[in-house]
Amino acid sequence: MTTQNLLVELFVEELPPKALKKLGDAFATGLFEQLKAQGLTSGDTVVTPYASPRRLAAHISHIWLKADDKPVQIKLMPVAVGLNAEGQPTPALIKKLTALGADLDLHDPAAVLAALQRAVDGKAEVLFYNSVVTGATLDVGLQKALDEAIAKLPIPKVMTYQLETDCALPGWSSVHFVRPAHGLVALHGAAVVPVKTLGLTAGRTTQGHRFEAAQPVLELAHADVYADTLRTQGAVIASFAERKAEIARQLAAAAAQVGNGCRPIEDDALLDEVTALVERPNVLVCQFEAEFLEVPQECLILTMKANQKYFPLLDAHGKLTNQFLVVSNISPADASAVIGGNERVVRPRLADAKFFFDQDRKKTLESRIPGLAKVVYHNKLGTQGQRAERVRAIAHGIVQQWSLATVPFTLDDKDHFDVLDSKVQQAALLAKTDLLTDMVGEFPELQGIMGGYYARHEGLRDGVAIAIEDHYKPRFAGDALPRNHTGTVLALADKLETLIGLFGIGQLPTGDKDPFALRRHALGVIRILTENQLPLELPALLGVAVDAFGDLIEPPTHTVLDFMLDRLAVSLREQGYSAQEVDAVLALRPTRMSDVAQRLAAVRAFAALPEAPALAAANKRVGNILKKADAEVEPFVNVDLLQEAAEAALSAALLHVAPEADAALARGDYTANLKALAALKAPVDAFFDQVMVNAPDPVLKANRLGLLAKLHLAMNRVADLSRLAA
The missing domain is CATH 3.30.70 (Alpha-Beta Plaits)
Known part of the structure; x- marks a missing residue:
């Protein structure tokens, strides 16, 4: 066969x-x-x-x-249940075989016994029935x-x-x-x-x-x-992948035919959707009146993509042209009617966008601020107006935290932070006002972007306009970060307000459901702090956000911090760090996100040392000993009580290594801190080989526990090295 x-x-x-x-x-x-x-x-x-x-x-x-037919072995029951004292089948066994549809003469005990197999399973002897399942x-x-x-x-x-x-x-x-x-x-x-x-x-x-x-x-x-x-015969490309590749090829060819370095906009989701709309694609070049290009290109691109499934054409500099590509499902000899039809369809859409843009610019963003008080943000968290005030308060607190973390602090720094605070306060009040514009009402995806355009139209400081535009960033994984300090502070404040507010009313993500995109907000905060190397402490920032809510919510600071560290752990593993490396660093619950990468690099460098496995295992052992102590052990050693040579040697090694490791830590050299610990391998090994920690003398025992506590403290300043133990 x-x-x-x-x-x-x-x-x-x-x-x-x-x-x-x-x-x-x-x-x-x-x-x-x-x-x-x-x-x-x-x-x-x-x-x-x-x-x-x-x-x-x-x-x-x-x-x-x-x-093929398949032999199968079916476990029935213990021998003691299936066979009586005379070794004959019991009614329970016959009933089980009947239920299985066994191809046997169940009235013939000899035939039944011949079809069974006895074998030890665990502690009992069990009966098995061997059968053949006919193949489907x-x-x-x-x-x-x-x-x-x-x-x-x-x-x-x-x-x-x-x-x-x-x-x-x-x-x-x-x-x-x-x-x-x-x-x-x-x-x-x-x-x-x-x-x-x-x-x-x-x-x-x-x-x-x-x-x-x-x-x-x-x-x-x-x-x-x-x-x-x-x-x-059917004029259909049945394969989704082939059809998608053919559309991409035709789009590139049509753009090349237009010339001037033009290229179709890259949007894989749109390409997938169009691939699902046609059976035999035919790409055509269309155009619209150049006067529509006065409208921000994001508006035109969005309406063409979302409403018409067209591919806008960008020039060599990334600017929108007045030509676009249509993927038709028919291939007539004369395509002029198809082209003309699509051009007629898109024109009212573009006219609507131009009308919205012109109408919106007749009112300033500042004049829209009172209107935010009429827009509900969340029934437990108030209006968008109240939210804007909270974001402004949080942003002010972030600027203060940043200035306090700037060492040494000069008069120039003060002027810089005063100006930054002024810009942030203005941007925070205006950031959500574009929600009240006609353009954002029609295209919610443009919130922030349109606020930036309208701010520039009003002649606001460019830093403020950019901050309004960027305060939603990063909007998705891989998205760009805010481009200036004002936008950075405002984006942090906006995301922290969302996290603290929604956690404070119990709106936590569950499983795959995250309707308020809190995971994305958490990763956005982490990315901004990490990639900008900001000297800000995450718990302090969360505290600033909690204060902005007053008595409106229950403070969820620790819950949010745990959530953010969990998201950070997932992100780091996706970036290629091992689970052990991530666990070692995050076990210490670092508060400054900007140095997590350096800590991970230090852990990876330490793990490559020949001394690392033994030290990690010893560190785990020390941690377990200290956990079992009757009371919390202080890292203090009385050198006069060091009786064994090995404990004296370990104490001396610590006195030599600890200052070197601490100095490296103080200057932010985490790798040097961990590498300095390599010198402790020999004295640590000797200590555990030759010294009894739980000595009969309670004073001696306490001193040795203090020595281990001192060792544990020195070894776990950068990461919990016990997490590297096999």
């Missing part, structure tokens, strides 16, 4: 474009996994998913017509796989529709699926596999492009001709 390739296709009405790729991959993967679980695949099986606006399909190679046939196995794959599809919203029943009694049946399904293909090689789903029976016919297929119905002679038949 040889394998054949399998083709399964569901032909449906237009699928939701944003979900198409995920649906296609899930359909193919679900079929494969179920067929594999039933033994119908081989080691050479390859899965190829297909997904177009009107079809989900999968080509799965090397599928058996029937799976493809028609049964594919039916099960198809049912499972459809049931597990990540459908964003299920539709219910009616099908006329095919039974003797007239009537209608309800079907639940993402879109109404109209065809099912299931081919194993050239043979149809008789499976059914969604009220459909499998055949070998499908349909091509709605308008450009060579014929309305396409007959598939073999599973392997699916993609070629659709391409040549």
Whole structure:
């Protein structure tokens, strides 16, 4: 018996474009996994998913017509339960075998005993029944796989529709699926596999492009001709990946044809969505009136992308041009009607954007401040106006913290921080006012960006305008940080206000649900502090934010700090640091995010030393000893009580190493701090080999515990080295 390739296709009405790729991959993967679980695949099986606006399909190679039979051993029960004193089957055993459908004459004790096997399992002797499971046939196995794959599809919203029943009694049946399904293909090689789903029976016919297929119905002679038949006769590129690559190629070619270094805007999500909207793409160049370019390009780009699924063209300097690319689903000989239609459709959208922009500029941002008092931010946290006041208070506190951390502090520094505070206060009050503009009302994604434009139009200081524009940054992973100090402070204040406020009213993220993007806000604070190397203490910043809320919330400082350190741990592991390295550094709960990277580098350098494993293990042992002490141990040693040579040597080594390590720590050289500890390996090893810590004499024991506490303190200034122990 040889394998054949399998083709399964569901032909449906237009699928939701944003979900198409995920649906296609899930359909193919679900079929494969179920067929594999039933033994119908081989080691050479390859899965190829297909997904177009009107079809989900999968080509799965090397599928058996029937799976091999499999011997199985079934555990029954202890011998003492299954056999009586005479060694004969008990009623309990017969009942169990009956339930299993054992192919035995259960009335013949000799036949039953011959089919059983006795073996020791744990402490008891147990009876096992050896049987053979007949391998699944493809028609049964594919039916099960198809049912499972459809049931597990990540459908964003299920539709219910009616099908006329095919039974003797007239009537209608309800079907639940993402879109109404109209065809099912299931081919194993050239043979149809008789499976059914969604009220459909499998055949070998499908349909091509709605308008450009060579014929309305396409007959598939073999599973392997699916993609070629659709391409040549159906005018459809069935593969999502191939269609996406073809669109990207045509976009680049069309931009090159326009010239002047033009390029289509890069947006993978838009490319995926357009790929899910067309079956045979045809990219066309369109244009709009140049006068619309007076509107901020972010507005024009967003309306073209979000509303029309167009690809705006940027020039060599990244500036928007008045040309754009359309991905059409038809390829007429004369495309002028398609081009003209798209140009007519986009014009009102751009006119709306220009109208919003012109109207918004008739009112200043400052004049909109009172209106924030009428916009509810959260029913437990008040209005956007109250929020703006809290952000302003937090921003002022951040500037104060920054000035206090600047050492040495000069008069020039004072002037700088006074000016910074003035800019931050102004920006904080104006930052949310663009929420009241028509443009942001139409395109919420432009909040902050439009505030920056309107601030510059009013002639506000450029630092303030940039801060208003940047205070949401970083908006997502990999996004740029605020570009100036004013924006940096305002972004920190805005994110801290969100974190403290929502944690303070119990709105914590749960599982995958994070409706207020608190994880993103936490990582944003960490990135700003870390990448800007700001000399600010995170607990102090959280305290400033808590103070801004007064009695409105319960202070959640420690909870938020734990949450942020957890997010930092995840981020560091994603950056390539090992779990041990991250745990070692974060175990000390560092308060200054700007030096976490240096601590990690120091831990990595220390771990590479030959002395590291022994010192890490010793540090873990010391920590355990100190935890078991009757009371908290002070790091103090009375040298007159050092009786053993090994403890005296360790004390002397500490007196020599500790000042060197502390000096390195004071100048921020964490690597030198940890490397200095390498000199302690020999005296630490000798101490544990030759000295009894829990001496009978309580005074001697206390002194030795004090020596270990002093060692523990010296070794764990940069990181908890015990976390590096195997």
